[in-house]
C-alpha cells in the first residue's frame with residue numbers, strides 16, 4: 215500500500231491524536247522485532263525465520279516493523295473508530311453482530327460478558343469482516359464514508375503482512391512455504407476481520423471490584439492477531455509459564471503480533487499461543503477510554519485441520535506418526551464454536567474451554 219496521504223478536500227475526518235504515554239515506571243516485556251523490509255531481499259526470509267523461531271516457540275508474541283502502512287494511514291483508522299464509538303448507544307447497538315452464532319460481523323456491545331461473577335466488562339468493539347459478498351451487511355455511515363480506504367487497509371494487513379508471517383512460520387516448520395498461507399487466502403471463507411475496540415474507563419472503586427482487570431488472561435482464537443500501536447498501557451503478556459505479567463509497549467512504527475490457538479493446535483503445541491490479559495492502565499492513563507485497532511486472521515475452510523507433518527516437529531518430538539491431531543470439521547466452525555461458548559459459559563467456571571473434534575482449548579490463563 216502506498217504511503218500517500220489519503221486526506222482529500224472533501225474529507226471531514228478529524229485527525230486522531232493519541233494520548234501521551236504513561237510516565238510510570240512499568241516493567242515492559244522485551245520482545246523481538248521482525249523487520250519485514252528484509253523479507254524480499256536475497257536470503258531475507260530465511261534470516262527472518264531464524265530470528266523468529268525462538269519467539270514463536272517459547273513466547274508467542276513479537277513485533278514487526280516495515281509492514282507497509284504509514285502512521286498516517288493507521289491513525290486514520292483510529293479516527294474512524296473514534297467517530298463510531300461517539301455515536302449514541304442505541305445507534306451502535308442497531309448494528310449488533312450475530313454473536314450467538316459465534317460471528318463477530320458488526321458491533322459487540324459494551325458489557326456483553328461477565329469478567330468476574332456479576333461484573334460485566336467495559337469492552338465494546340466493531341468488527342469489519344473481509345470485503346467479500348458473503349460478509350456484506352449494513353454498516354454505520356462513518357464506515358461507509360471511508361469504505362474503500364478501509365478495504366485497502368484490511369486487505370493489506372491480511373494479504374501482505376499476514377501472508378508474509380505465515381510464510382515465515384512455514385519456513386520455521388520446514389514445510390512448503392505457502393502451505394499455511396494457502397489455508398488463509400483472503401478470497402476464502404473465514405472469519406478474519408479488522409476490529410475497532412474501545413475500553414471505557416471505570417472509576418477507581420469499580421476497578422478494585424474487578425481486581426484491576428479489563429479482560430482475563432487468555433490466548434486468542436484463530437491463527438494470528440495483529441495489534442496496532444497506541445500508547446495507553448494495559449496489555450500484559452506472560453512470556454513463560456513461570457514469568458510475571460509484563461506490560462506491552464509497542465514501539466513506534468511496529469505492530470504487535472501474537473500466535474493464536476489454531477497454530478498451536480496444528481503444531482501440537484510447538485508454536486505457542488501467546489498468553490495475555492488486559493488490565494486497568496497505570497494511574498496517569500486510567501481516567502481515559504482506551505481505543506484499540508486490531509486485525510484477527512482466522513483459519514479458512516481450505517485449511518486442513520491436521521497436524522503439520524514437519525521435519526522440525528518430528529525431530530523435536532512434536533509429531534508422531536499415527537498420533538496426529540485431526541479435526542474433522544471446517545476450521546471456521548471451530549473458531550465460531552469458541553465464540554459461541556462466551557455466551558453460554560459460566561463466569562465462575564475456572565476451567566471454561568471449548569472441546570470439539572477431539573481437541574480442546576482453555577479459555578482462561580490467570
Ligand SMILES: O=C(O)CCC(=O)C(=O)O
Pocket residue numbers: 411434441448449490491492506
Ligand atoms: O486490547 C488489547 O490490547 C488486547 C485485546 C485482546 O487481547 C483481544 O481482543 O483478544
Ligand SMILES: [Fe+2]
Pocket residue numbers: 432433434490
Ligand atoms: Fe486477546
